[in-house]
Amino acid sequence: MMKTMKKWIALPAAVSLMLLSACGSNGEGTGNAEKSASAPSTQSPPASEAAKPELKALMRLGPNFEKDPIAAMLEEKTGYKVNYEALPVDKPEDKLNLLIASSEPYDIVSTGGDSSSKAIYADYAKKGALVDLTPLIEKYGKNIKAALSAETLEMAKVDGKIYAIPTRSIESVGTSLMIRKDWLDKLGLQVPTTLDELTAVLQAFKEKDPGGNGAKNIPMAIKGDVPMVDNIVGAFGMVNDWNDVDGKLIPRAMNPSFKDYLSYMSDLYKKGLLDQEFAINKDATVKEKFTNGKAGVIVLHWADIPQIDDALKKNFPDAAYVYIPALAGKDGQTGLAQSSGFDRITFVPKSSKHPEDAIKWIDAKLDPDTFKNMAIGLEGTHHTFKDGNYYPILPIFNDERGSASNYLTGIDEKNYPIYWQARVRKDERLYKGWEALNKQQKPEAFKKNPLGLAPYLPDYSKEDAQLGQMVNDYAVKVIVGAEQLAGFDAFTDKYKKAGGQTSYDEINAWYATVHK
Template sequence: MLKNKKVMLVAVAASLSVTSLVACSSKSTNTGSSTAPASTTTAVATASAGPKPELKSLQIWQKDDYNTYPVAKYLEQTTGYKVQYDMLPQDKPQDKLNILIASGEPYDAITTAGGTDFKALYADYAKKGALTDLGPLIDKYGPNIKAAIDPAALEAAKVDGKLYAIPTTTISFVGESLFIRQDWLDKVGMQAPTTTDELVAVLKAFKEKDPGGNGDKNIPFTVRGDAPLIPNIIGAFGIPNVWNDLNGKLTPRILDPGYKDYVSFASDLFKQGLLDKEFAANKDATAKEKFTSGKAGMILLHWADIPTIMDALNKNIPTAKANYIPALKGKDGKIGLGASQGFDRITFIPKASKHPEDAIKWMNAKLEKDTFRTMAIGEENKHYTLKDGAYTPIQPIFTDERNQANNFLTGTDDKIYPTYWQARVRKDMRLFDGWNFMNTIQPANTRIKDPLGFAPFLPEFSKNFAQLNTMVGDYTTKLIFGVEPITGIEAFQQKFKSSGGDTSYKEVNDWYATVKK
């Protein structure tokens, strides 16, 4: 997502250089030899023979050197392509990318993150003619690409009707929910709450009975300051995602009738002393410290943090136990946990590439079924075991040799990769149990996918998204604290609309009308 306006300003500044570059660039027609398996199409199998060129790939930042990582060696041996990997910097990668594109650095593949900010840059490069149209190349050399990647993802990656990037789709899952001290529940003689009313009752018991023995330092529920729109709770008011379908129209939370009901509920938690009185000042680490030190009974937590949190909690309180609560149901039966959907990353080929055909052949070869599986999770009985369809990692070799494998992906086999990927959450069964509870055990209707996940680049929406989100977040915090009166919501909604909300709404729904069923 757009982190600040600087991203777009840099893109505009770079576009002049990009335009000049494209005007004088020429594309190589090196066809190299096929890297696809014998089972793929005749077009690939009969591509002209000859030595394969060394490719040059620019990747997202990771802590390990791509060139010495075991996956790189495996891919070279399997695809026949030697690749020189470079990385974008961890800090301000967009700025560096703009410079490299504008200067015509001859990368054969560039992989970036797939968020709104990079989608904006990608669309700008494509419109300026700095990228290679991949459609004809995929038709000729990419049967595995066409077979493996979700057609909806390929469609969403198009700019002005042409495909300039191969998307690597996000694994759709619920990330955050409410993590509660089970031993506190046991001490107050209650079950995990399943409705908003039950949640209030549990938090009152935590406050009044003080099962942690904290006295005036007791905190029934804590969250970090940047999460006033609290996942799970907000789903009980019908607005689990930032934008949600309301009567056939995608509508931002602030304009949904459920928003007022939510802030009334959250502000009431705050007034009763059930929500951390310091939550607005909490950094993520601050909230976690309150929970792991035993002061707080419930916290907003991502499942990826469970092992670290539980290790710290059990170090302080060896008998402590904690679990996720179910998806909460509101008074009118609404329920929902926001689930991810969209692009994890995108891979494009700049016009400056010397080997565009070979770059597609290389990416196509990576999606051959056996190659893809071994790239993603390694070799059976060496990196993982397979039993009853479940892939379980063998440690420490899985982490040593496949922990960064996801950074080598240039598209995934979208039908099977979610199953392979679960090996990653089985590295620690506490991790898996948390993920599994929200994403398998909980009913499917509790997981509400982001409806904008597969939206194409939308200029007005992208330009306004970060600013509007910040506005709504700050305003929501003030409402919960009582600094702003709830009676002022309508006035704020008008401010939201005039600050880009109206133009974003129109653009989003013009697109939504073309895809909804």
């Protein structure tokens, strides 16, 4: 996935002026100039080619599109040849701003789906840089309307109009606490199920040193840029950045439970149960400490399990690990963050030469058979179907459908979460990890992000990134003892004045309309 495109919010003045100018240029950009300079064709193209022009698409990420079997399949099934490009991984927002501002004639553009990206999308729409897709979807979007829920399309609206095709995220739990099961077995301990049991296990890991590390023993390691630890925050009723408390959405910084969480984590740090170097830990550092046998507990996404398993088993062939289930706090609170909202959004710039064909192409991709073929290929060739489940046929599934997610411009919301599981079954270790988090938990443990499908909220979108950083910085300082909890109220006041109160008011004005 692409990193959040936070910088889009502050377009340079020159780029903004170029953007406004470009919106009135009817797409006369560099691409058109080049076309005008080319010699006219002496032969009329076949009717089929004239009816379906070549489209130009800018995707979030991508493989070598020219050699990818999925691109060839989509061309055959939709009848459209598409010239794909991908945004760069480094500073993608800079390139996109320039491309939009200079009226580059892209017909399809896919970006991220987080709050910052939605803010940029709304900004483009309000500046007149995007095509209103509402009438085009009505006229050409039979499959779009069948595949995407009314809720999804509603959340894509800006000023009552649809300017993008959203791709819904698959609602699933991605991360939790991973623990060395062989360490537990060595000490005769069970996998912890409550916060108190976790504390006791960490204390045993420190005192009895099942890994044989001596002074280098680390009961639990976390990253410095993520001091809000998945699963543990759930035991304090703060699974997401904003959580429902008595019918209101409250950010962590304004939640009294945040103080209790910081007290708990600070206590772990003081007792040596939390990595003393956590403030400077990077993701790779944490994983290395786990696979080198120094750390007993880390936060891990299930997608990283094969990498971790290979490295750990190389050093410790008999090592075993399991996910800790959703921990219960002192009041019985529990929760694992379940992703919700948009994975990406796809829009049609005003500079597009073929807006109608762009929507026709997206609609053709969402034909049920074509979409399934794109997602998991053909039965008997790329996958098998048994007992209601899809299983990949390897290695051809990886070779010919491994990059399917790069082509998503909206999904079959009913079936894709089922198709998608074939991708998890590519490796038994992956599936076991995903299953532990998503099928072996109590249903009440799953907590969706309540803002995942929120509409564009300008104040929240503008302030979210810097407020989130403020919370993380404060949390780290309190945990390591650089700040005292006696100043918690002062921090909350500072947070409110920095935009937290404005965001709170805006979010809850919306939430009151959907939460009855």
